[in-house]
Amino acid sequence: MTxxxxPLAVCGLLxxxxxxxLLERSLVRVLAGVILLGNGVNLLILTTGGDAGDPPLLGRAEPDQMADPLPQAMVLTAIVITLGxxxxxxSMVHRAWQLRGSDEVSDDTEDRWVRLRARRGQLGERVRAxxxxxDRLVAEQRAELHAELRDEPTRGERMAHRRADRRRLKARQREARKQMRRxxxxERERQALALDPELEGDE
Incomplete structure (x- = not known):
């Protein structure tokens, strides 16, 4: 069988x-798509059914020379279904034209609500994320703050450090006063010696 x-290319095009x-909104185009799709499938079945032969009737031809009746029966069934x-x-196109004056399929209100709820759900998931x-960042910052507070000295330790700093400051001030007095x-002794050189011998 060759x-x-x-025919296969014609089937693919159909x-x-x-x-x-079928993907259009117009019912007339959908109807044309159903017809073309049905004809393409029927042609594919007939093409792959084999070569033409004698009628499949017993006693009128040899079994090897008979045509395969299964593709023909399937095509007849498909033709009836396509007709229905x-x-x-x-009828849908005629009714839509009477009611709206157009054969285009509009969006269903329930479908819009479903899409809206889906978008709200996605938005809610993003907000929750x-x-x-x-919350995770706040918890991390709180943990870091608590760790820093634990590492910081207590109030008594801070007071002790302040007292020690004050003592060291006072000691430095006393030492500075002593050095200034000396x-x-x-300087006074030097000025006195400069005014009266005899004082140096007395000393």
Whole structure:
């Protein structure tokens, strides 16, 4: 059995065009897409069913020369189903044109609410994630602050450090006063010797 590539290419084009039209909002285009898709599938079944042969009737032909009846039965069934779907879509197109004057399919209100609830749910999840991240950062900062407070000296230790600093400061001040007094005394003695050189011998 040899299969030509031309029928297969035609089947692919019909199926592709049918799927493309099925994705449209216009009911007329959806109807055309159903028809093209059905014809493409029927042609594919007939193409892959084998070569043509004698009618599959016992006593009229040899079994090897008979055509396969299964693809033909499937195609007939598909034609009937496609006819029913086409009639149903035609009635929908006619009714939509009578009610709205257009054959375009509008968004369902419930579908909009579902999308809105989904978006709100996603937004709520993002907010909860941000809140959890914020709580984690606050907890880390509190832990760091508590650790720093534990490392800091107590009030008694701070008071002791302050007293020690004051003692050291007072000691430095006393030492500075002593040095200043000695310097003043030495300067006075030098001035006195400069005014009366005889005082040096008396000393």
């Amino acid at each position: 299969i030509s590539l031309v 199926v592709a065009a049918g799927v493309t039209l 779907v086409t009639a149903f879509l035609l 941000r809140q959890a991240e914020y 310097a003043i005394r030495a």
